[in-house]
Amino acid sequence: MGRGLWCKPGSTVRSVPDPWTNDMGGYGSSNIHAPHHEDVGGCAIGIAYKSDQASVRPEDFVIVSVVHDCIARQLQAFDFPALPACPNGKCICGWFWVHNSIGGTDQMYMTAFQCNITNPSNRRIGKPAAPVRCDGNPPCYLYPNWGNKTNVCPKTLNPLYWANNEGNNIHNPTNAQCAPTYNTYYGFPDGAQHQIFMDNIAAPAGSIGDTLFSGDEISSSSSSIMVSPGYYTKLAVQEDGNVVLSDVSNGKVFWSTNTAGRGVGPYRLILNLEGNLELVDSQSTVLWLSKTVNKGVGPYRLKLQDIVSLRIVDSNSAPMWTAL
Numbered sequence: 001m002g003r004g005l006w007c008k009p010g011s012t013v014r015s016v017p018d019p020w021t022n023d024m025g026g027y028g029s030s031n032i033h034a035p036h037h038e039d040v041g042g043c044a045i046g047i048a049y050k051s052d053q054a055s056v057r058p059e060d061f062v063i064v065s066v067v068h069d070c071i072a073r074q075l076q077a078f079d080f081p082a083l084p085a086c087p088n089g090k091c092i093c094g095w096f097w098v099h100n101s102i103g104g105t106d107q108m109y110m111t112a113f114q115c116n117i118t119n120p121s122n123r124r125i126g127k128p129a130a131p132v133r134c135d136g137n138p139p140c141y142l143y144p145n146w147g148n149k150t151n152v153c154p155k156t157l158n159p160l161y162w163a164n165n166e167g168n169n170i171h172n173p174t175n176a177q178c179a180p181t182y183n184t185y186y187g188f189p190d191g192a193q194h195q196i197f198m199d200n201i202a203a204p205a206g207s208i209g210d211t212l213f214s215g216d217e218i219s220s221s222s223s224s225i226m227v228s229p230g231y232y233t234k235l236a237v238q239e240d241g242n243v244v245l246s247d248v249s250n251g252k253v254f255w256s257t258n259t260a261g262r263g264v265g266p267y268r269l270i271l272n273l274e275g276n277l278e279l280v281d282s283q284s285t286v287l288w289l290s291k292t293v294n295k296g297v298g299p300y301r302l303k304l305q306d307i308v309s310l311r312i313v314d315s316n317s318a319p320m321w322t323a324l
Contacts, residue, residue: 034100045066048091065081099181125198134185210303219237263285
């Protein structure tokens with residue numbers, strides 16, 4: 001971001017500047033090339049499954065995570081699906097960003113780095129294709145090779161390459177308002193890109209999704225469970241009073257509250273309005289808690305991810321607690 005992690009008093013590096021200025025109110029960097037908040041067009045993380053960086057070509061990268069409201073923050077978290085293992089314990093990843101060009105400048109950013117996948121899955125990623133403008137809205141989709149007649153985006157996508165002397169997979173339009181962006185216009189949903197996989201996995205019975213919101217709960221009596229977006233991990237309140245985070249396919253336990261046999265069932269796991277995650281029995285006795293009362297800024301969410309991550313985040317997506 002040019003100057004490192006700077007923010008104005010009372011704010012954090014995970015917050016969106018308010019009011020928005022090109023230099024983040026004097027506490028950021030003028031290098032973001034987004035003089036208005038609407039100039040922000042999204043960022044992405046891509047991965048190439050090659051261990052030799054010299055053999056990596058642009059078309060080898062597949063986008064696995066996207067944040068639509070990026071680069072609105074100096075410190076940005078990305079969510080990932082459960083990805084297959086890297087060859088020889090090494091992949092090449094890249095961070096990508098294109099802004100909206102409202103200022104009239106045509107630019108593309110890519111920062112490559114070595115990466116690896118921990119807790120890999122057995123899922124299969126489809127062959128990536130070049131992005132196209134597929135929302136069907138004028139004027140941008142009217143440019144040559146920017147869209148298609150069916151308005152259907154490919155599910156597995158390469159990064160956007162444009163405004164280069166060679167190697168572009170997106171044509172450069174004459175309209176400066178039509179920069180390609182990492183959002184739904186080009187088939188990139190916000191968050192982990194779960195649509196990239198070739199296999200089809202059904203949601204386990206009782207799934208309430210991957211997020212528990214402030215005031216919500218899962219219980220042993222209702223057989224409700226949290227399941228990660230790719231149906232890789234699940235969080236369940238067992239009838240014996242233990243809360244267990246485990247692998248959906250083989251039952252491997254990654255984490256638990258170690259409360260089996262305590263209290264009187266049925267049991268409930270509650271994310272209260274103050275941001276505390278609590279396990280209580282039928283007598284309202286607290287058997288376990290996260291000790292996160294009033295940390296951060298509410299409302300709060302308990303998030304379960306494919307990468308075997310269970311965490312409480314506040315309204316700014318800042319982590320308040322993590323199980324692993």
